[in-house]
Structure formats: C-alpha cells, structure tokens
Amino acid sequence: MLKHILTSLTGGPVTEAAPSPADPALAELAGKLDKAAKARLGRSLSIREVDAGSCNGCELEIHALSNPIYDLERFGIRFVASPRHADVLLVTGPVARNMREALIRTWDATPGPKWLVVCGDCAVSGGLFAGGYACVGPVEEVLPVDLRIPGCPPRPTDLLAGLLALLETSAAR
C-alpha cells in the first residue's frame, strides 16, 4: 500500500486533459442563465443524479467521471447525496411512469437557481422505450430541460464536455 501511495506521489497524476466544452451544448445554454445565477454559482456546481428508468448504462459512465482518469472534481463539479444540496439535476432514462412522481418531487426539493441536464438517448428522446405504457418518454415532457447530452450511453468525455459547457456558461462574463 505504501508503495502504491509513493508511486502515486512520484508518478504524476493519471488524470487526463479535459475536452473542450461541447459547442452545441454551449449554444443550447446561451441565454439560459441570468446574471444573478452566474454570480452566485461562480465556478462550482453540485449535481444530484436521478435515474428515471435508465438501464444503468448511463450510470456506469457517470460513475466513471469520478475515477482518477476523468476526475470531475478538479473542475469544481461534484455529485451530492441530496437534491437539497444540488444546483443541477442530472437525469437519465425514459421517465418510467413508476418514477415520474419521484423525479418531480426531487426537482421540487432542489433549491433555485437550478438546472436540469438530461443524459443519454432515453432521457433526450425516450429512445427505444418511447410509446410504451410504462414510460412517459423524453424528460422534457415532465420537466423543463436546460441541456441535453445524447449517447447510448454518452462517453465520459461527452459528459465532461457537456458539464464543462454548463460551468463555462454559468461562469462567463
């Protein structure tokens, strides 16, 4: 164990350079953040993740953001345990009807100013599950969406680019 720690100390970080903020995401976000919100957030975002019917694929890649290679926390972005501590809800899944109420309650428990980011094709469009009796479809049919990160599941670099765009926009000017 000591050897591992020593290697970590002397070997330099394994963390990789960040991708640049996603352009389409920046465009989507432009104008959505008012000045007061920008001032309040600075360069820090607390994210609460909500699985609203995902297959767990998105969750695996969101988890990967916290590993030392992507190291999300270096940007001031962190995942929090309660919506009451969150600035952003990160929602996955085609909104299973059995999760609809829990999702809305979680959103209501999040204090403003707040943003909603949807992650993955299911949350963006309903994906393969749209049209069934058990799912509502895109998250935007239930709650207002600020940013969409498509993919099945999105790669960690896509997630990172999207979240950085949110950070850039909220910290700009």
Next chain:
Amino acid sequence: MYGEEPLFGLLNRIGTPVESHRPWPRYRLGRDGWLRLIEELAGNGWSLLGLWGEPKAVHAAFREDFSGDVAVVSLDCPQGRFPSLSAVRPAANRLERAAHDLYGLVAERTTDPRPWLDHDAWGVRRPLSEQPAAPVPSPGPYTFLPVEGEGLHQIPVGPVHAGIIEPGHFRFTANGETVVRLEERLGYVHRGVEGLMQGRPVAEAARLAARISGDATVAHSLAFARAVEAALGIEVPARAVWLRALMAELERVANHLGDIGAICNDAAFAFMLAQTSQLRERVLRTADACFGHRLMMDRVIPGGVATDLPERGAGLLRDLVAELRKRFPPLVAIYDGKASLQDRTVTTGFVSAELVTRFGAGGHVGRASGRDQDSRRSPGYAPYDELTFEVPVLTEGDVNARVWVRIREVEQSLSLIEQIVVRLPAISRGLDHPSVPVEAGRGGEGMALVESFRGEIMTWVRLDGEGAVARCHPRDPSWFQWPLLEAAIGGNIVADFPLCNKSFNCSYAGHDL
C-alpha cells in the same frame, strides 16, 4: 433429497411435449399435472429457472441440477388462474406477482398476493393481457409487511438513493442500530420491455435486450441471441462464438473490478476504488478499441456478432491481460492485509447455503454460499467446452466471500481472454463480420441460459411465422438474489447495508424490466 424422480420421467407422465421448442423440451400440463408437479417440487431439489405469463397461460422452467436436465412446463389458464408455486419455490412469488401485474394471471394460494411491478402509475392495469383494464380510481398506498415490537423504528430509503445508483425502495425496521427486517419494494424502473418486444422484428428486439441491464448488456444480448438461434435452428459462425465469449469475459472483468473497488469504498476505503476504477477504465477502453463501444452494447446480435476484432485487437488484449495481471494482485494483497477492511467485510451480510439453494440463487451470491453452479459449465455452451477454467466456490456466505469469489473470477476471466486470443487466429474471418442472416418467415420457441457477471440469465422466446417476436421473457439473475439481500442484512447494523448491497449488486433495471 435430490433426484427421487428424474425431471423428464415425471414430465413425460404428466404432460405432453410441445413441438419446435429448443434446445430443451417444453411440456404442456393439465391442471392436475400442474398440481402433481407442485407435490413433487415439495420433495425434490429442482431449481426454478423462471416463471412467466402470457395472456391465457403460465410457464415455468426447471433444472435438475445434478444431471443438468432443463425443461419448461406450461399450463393453459383460460380463467386466468393457476395454482401458485410460491409455497414450494419461494423465488416464484415475485415472478408470479409480476405475471399478475402484467397479464392479470391470479396465483391461487400464493404466499403473498400484493402487487409488485404495478405502482398504479401506468394509467392501465394488466397492460399485456387480452383485455387491459382501467386503472384503480383512487389507489391506496402499498402495504408493507407489519412489524411489531418494543423499541422498533422504521427507516424508509428511496426510490431516489444518495449515490449514483438505480432507484428502488428499502424499508428498514431497526432496533437501535441493528436491522430487524428489510423489505424491498421494486418496480420503479419498469419500462415495459416485454411488451415493447412483442411484435418487433428480431433485430429491433435485440436492441431492447441489450438495454435490459446496461452493465450486463453483452450477457443479455447473448442470451436473447442464443434463444432466437435455438428457436430457428440457426448455427452461428465459429468465429462469432469465440468473439461472443471474449466480449462476455471482458464485461465480467470490468464489472467485478468496479464492484470490488466500490465495496471497499462503502467500507470507507476509497483507495481501492481509486485503483480498481482505473483498471476498469482500462478494460472499457480496450473494449472500445476492439469493438467500437465501451460497454460493447449491440455488438452481440442474433446470428452472430456485429463487428469483428480489428487486426491490432489481439495485441491490445494481450497487453490488457498482462497489465491487469501486474496491477491487480498487489491490490488483492492490500485487501487481504487491511484489518480495518476485513473487520467490515468478514462475517457481514451472511447468507446460508440452505437459503441460496432454496431460492436457486446463482452468480457470486450463490457461489459464495456454496452453490456450485455456473451455466458456462452446466448446461454449458460453446466455446467454454473447449476452454479451461475453474468456477470458484466458497462457503462462508459473507461479504468477504463474495469479494473473493469476484477476485477469483477476475483471474479466471483473464485466463479465458488469453486462451481465446490464442485460439482466434485459427478461426477464419468472414468477409465483413461473422454472422449469418436471421431468416424471416419461420417460427419456433427457444431458450438459452447464459452466465452474466451477476449470475445465470434465462431468456425464453417465441417467434411468429413472420420472424417477429411473439413473446420474450428475459429473466435476470437478480430475481433470485434480491430476496436474499433481505436475509443478508438481518442482524447487521444499518451502516453495513451499503456493503451488503454492493457485494450483491443486484440489477434494478434487469429485474423491473
């Protein structure tokens, strides 16, 4: 207790075999036959492999574990009722409740008649039956089991949990710090997979199968593909068989690495997660470079595989195995040598051998409690019959044993990947990618048993004459593991629940469908 009567012996007497069900037989039973079967089940050890409904019929699958004989039994229920198996096979209960919620089938004399997947939120009742019904006008709350006693209090958790995990509700009853009872309520991520598959062409249904449970996407795709191939009598190219096994083992290694770290992280030993998550990332990147997707989603398709290994793939995989063999053992030594970590995992979350057998639980949950079952070996499927591997089995039944089973499985899978990489070049490449067309215009029924990282998946499929899916039931291993988690946490402190839960790592999406 085992094998007083061979499976087929009984079923040949009480039922009639159905044609075109492969590779194992399906028997149609009358009501008397079904009742006779229940009598027999009370006295023998046949494992329940699954139970699923149709609008006017119910099916169940069993295995005689010693011989490996597998059979499906079916009962027509024109009145929408069938005698419950839950008294003799407790694992059947939740499956019967699911069949009730989806198809309106009533299990007579069941041990627990409460709804399971239906949370009164769909806007319809029994959505997959012939006559879906209007929703209950003003549904009441779900009834949890009553708990009485001095000094007891309840802790409701979920469906939205504190971590980045799937949704489900846990109702703890505790006395001080000690959990007296855990009751699970699942179904929050029910997406209607079985309903969506109906009437879809095989290729589209395969994409749904790949999204039953994202962490076991290869295994579920493989189970679906093999069930379809069994139904149609298709033989897939040899190279596809080997590539499928390669993907399945990569998936197993990636998940075990992530979970071993996450279990230690739940014991406040974040170092391990920081290390194993790097190894997991290494596996996913190799998978991406070899197959074009980090989780290898949609890469196993009915008829074969969607992509062949690129020329440089073999080298990448050899490098991966070499690196993991170098970096993983020192981490195992650390796990084994940290008293503070062992203090949390040893004797925590005990599950008895009797219980895993009674519920037919597989995977690391079963094998850490002495149930020596792995469907790669029995009933077995290609190419594992040509590969050398061991199935690690322990008997302690605690969190520590489940961690060690996973550690040993990582080692075995690395050896399997190496063996496959050595054998692959000798198996000729096709022109584009190794697969055969799945012909439309033929029907049939097929089933498959596939070992995912979590345990045994059973997928049953019926194809209509147009080559579309008439009915598909993918049974995730979690169905038989979730009930045992309730037992595992009993007598432990509340703070050890995350450890127990992560050591199981049951799928919510795979279970809820």
